[in-house]
Amino acid sequence: MQQISRRQVLKILSVLILFVNPLNAVAATPIGPNLKCTHLGQTVIWRNKKYTCIKSGKKLVWNKGISIPKPKASGINATKTPVPSNTPRPIYSPELEEYVVAKSLDVKLNQPMTVNNPSLNFPSRGYIVVRRESGIIVFNNRCTHEGAEVEVSDGKLICFRHLSYFDSASGTPLSGPALRNLAQVPVFERDGTVFVIDAH
Numbered sequence: 358m359q360q361i362s363r364r365q366v367l368k369i370l371s372v373l374i375l376f377v378n379p380l381n382a383v384a385a386t387p388i389g390p391n392l393k394c395t396h397l398g399q400t401v402i403w404r405n406k407k408y409t410c411i412k413s414g415k416k417l418v419w420n421k422g423i424s425i426p427k428p429k430a431s432g433i434n435a436t437k438t439p440v441p442s443n444t445p446r447p448i449y450s451p452e453l454e455e456y457v458v459a460k461s462l463d464v465k466l467n468q469p470m471t472v473n474n475p476s477l478n479f480p481s482r483g484y485i486v487v488r489r490e491s492g493i494i495v496f497n498n499r500c501t502h503e504g505a506e507v508e509v510s511d512g513k514l515i516c517f518r519h520l521s522y523f524d525s526a527s528g529t530p531l532s533g534p535a536l537r538n539l540a541q542v543p544v545f546e547r548d549g550t551v552f553v554i555d556a557h
C-alpha cells in the first residue's frame with residue numbers, strides 16, 4: 358500500500374479537528390446561505406451581525422463581524438386596538454393625488470407597517486404608516502442618507518444599506534449615517550380607510 362506522507366497526515370488531522378471541534382466548525386462556515394466574499398470591503402448582514410470582506414494572506418475572507426447596535430428606545434409603548442377615526446383631509450394643490458394606503462383597522466397602534474405606492478409613475482415609492490395615540494403618521498420610505506429603502510424590522514425603522522435607524526414615532530435618525538428626519542407625507546382617514554396625498 359502506498360505510504361501516506363506527513364503532509365497528508367496533517368491535512369487529514371486538520372479536517373478531523375474541524376469537524377470534532379464545534380467552535381472551529383462555526384468559524385469555517387460561510388456566512389449566510391453559502392455566501393462567498395468576492396471583493397474587498399464587501400459587507401453583509403447575517404444574524405444581527407455585520408461582516409466585512411477582508412484579505413487574509415492571498416485569500417478574501419469574512420472578518421469576525423460586529424454586532425449591529427440596538428437603536429435607542431423610541432418611547433413607543435405597548436400595542437392596543439386601533440382607533441379608526443375620520444380626520445380632516447389636508448388642503449393640497451391640484452397636482453397632488455389621494456392614494457389609499459391601508460384599511461384603518463389594519464394599522465395597529467404603535468406597529469409601523471410598510472406600504473407600496475400604487476402610483477404607476479412612481480413604482481418604487483413606498484410609505485411607512487404608523488398609528489400613534491395622537492393619530493396616524495406616514496413617512497416616505499426613502500432613507501435621508503442616500504435614498505435606499507427604509508424597512509420595518511421588529512418594529513424598528515431601519516435602512517440596511519448603511520445601517521441607519523429612525524424613530525418610528527417621529528422619523529428622527531437615531532443612529533447611522535442619516536442625519537435628517539424621514540419625510541412626512543400628508544395623511545387622513547375617511548370611512549375606515551387611510552389615504553395619503555402625494556404626487557401622481
Ligand code: FES
Pocket residue numbers: 500501502503504505516517518519520521533534535
Ligand atoms: S442609504 Fe440609508 S443609511 Fe445610507
